[in-house]
Amino acid sequence: MGFERVTTLFRRTKHLEQDIDEFLEKIVEAALIFRRALSIYLEHGASEEFDDILNREKHLESRGDTLRRSIETHLYSHTLIPDLRGDVLSLLEDMDDLINEFEGNLFRFSIQQPDIPDEFHRGFAELTETVVTCVESVVMAARAFFRDIRAVRDHNSKVMFYETEADKMSTRLQRSVFASDLPLENKRHISYFVERIDDIANAAEDIADRLAIYAIKREI
């Protein structure tokens, strides 16, 4: 391996590191946009402002896909991290699913426009906040997998904590929805959205579980 090839390898590596960082940033951004979008929806319904923010989520999802494909192609075409690239590939795809989940949920809100009475707004906002924090924690765990392997466990425990919290909130919210005087179809509709939002935290927890195994494999 000549000097030129070594410098090319390091240049390529730096570029790819930046791509991975950007991809993970996109997930956090997607989570924050989701939180903002939901707040707009609860306040103004499927308004023009909501559509704008949904478009932002769509672009973000598309950029996330492009980054993921580019990273995967580079990893395989240049046979980088041969022993761990299968794990990295799975991790990136799982993380990409989180953006898809955020986007999918916003689309559901836009299409189905559930009628959520004011009394449940706080519950929705709290659940969303917890889910977003849970996703932020799993992104931190993923970053740690790349840079600081022993910190993965710390971030994973946060993911577990927020996922449990999200489950509790989801249950509480659904109980109060079904205890209300709303028509059954309305209750079922709201409950469906509560479950979909909570599912994002469940997906984050699944990723954290797999990350724990990847982290053990990554230890030298």
Added chain:
Amino acid sequence: MDLTVLLFLASGLFLGWTLGANDAANVFGTAVGTRMVRFYTAAIVCSIFVILGAVVSGGGAAHTLGKLGSVNALPGAFMAALAAGVTVYAMTRSGLPVSTTQAIVGAIIGWNLYSDSVTDATALVTIVSTWFVCPVLAGVVAVPLYKLVDWFVYFGKIHLLRLDAYTRAALIAAGAFGAYSLGANNIANVMGVFVPVSPFTDFSVAGIFNLTSVQQLFLLGAIAIAVGIFTYSKKVMLTVGQDLAPMSPPVAWVVVVAHSVVLFLFASEGLERVLAQAGLPTIPLVPVSSSQAVVGAVIGLGLLKGGHGIRWRVLGAIGAGWITTPIISAFVCFVALFFLENVFNQQVARVVRYDLSPQVIERLAVEGFPVASLADLNGRRYFSAKKYLDVIDDQLPLDSDQRRLLLYYGELGSYHITSDTIRKGRLALSRPQLDAVIALDGRTYQYKWQLAEALARQSVDWRLKPTDVLNKHHNQRINRRLDELYRLFDRY
């Protein structure tokens, strides 16, 4: 150099080829097997550094191997190398762990037994003890190195991809060091037996670049190793890579470096000098097994992690190999020498005569040898080193230094110096050295030491310095030149 010489060297080249095919995998196996480094990159780096190691630093370990027994006829050297090569090949095919070092040591002992030569017990003990020390040392080196890498990765918080890039570069650097150490340490296994009968003479290119006869021999052997690397090692590398698949690339790096450090320690004359200058104990320069160094490093790391997963049966098989390999190789060599001599009429060993003439006894007395017990043997002549020493040993139990003195001073020859032979010999000597040889024109010496002393009287350039590590290089250079003169002027 005629074709016969090349034919006889072929067995050494075959041994070199097997070494390249098998041992290169210890250096680059994991890197190539895990696809961290491409095979051709590995093969090119490995070949260049094996050749450099062999030519630049190959002399140290070869010297110790030479002490074990000096195969003094080209057909004998051919058969010793072939017996070692066949043993390595057969044992590898049978799936038994084998080391080229142990095979060649066995073959040399086989030749010693066949030719009634004496096996230097001190050299043998030194060599055998390193077989135990080598894997242990590799394990000892691997553990702190692993801790260091672990610390570096943990506190450096290096990105996985950057770590991958660093590891690739480090694996290539470690591989280059490993290949250099392999060449320096193991070339003695490949070409060591041919050193006393080297068909080459020293030459220099434009007075800048000197290649001694031994270096030329080692260059040839190293090229054979390089051919082995290019033609056959890929398969072995991929197998090794898969076998060691649970090992992460940074750990693979630790193993390669530990292996290389150990091979280097047992090969570096420079390090030996530095240690001696610092008043520290030196490490014997001995060819050691690169496979066993790798196994030692892996076991060291295994013990660090609690000792689970260590395959003790593999260890047992390696231990058994220390005994079976030299025995098989010695047996194969002994039988093959018999056939080569009696069926193909080749002289596999030159008869070396010894006597205890008054001059020899007088000289031995100067060296502090208890000559009183030799009085009855005065004037007797012997046609094998073993018989010669056995007879004296009956009179006076000999230690290994006394045996060495008797062999050196008692070896009988006939060295006749003529200007014609000097001219034909094309000796690569310094001007004062050559003048000293010319000054002895027309004289005949019965013993090597007489010629050496006559030359030392003529010129300071022929004088040996007191025997210690710091003077070793100087003395080896003079002894090598003297060996060339003995071969050139020998009329016996």
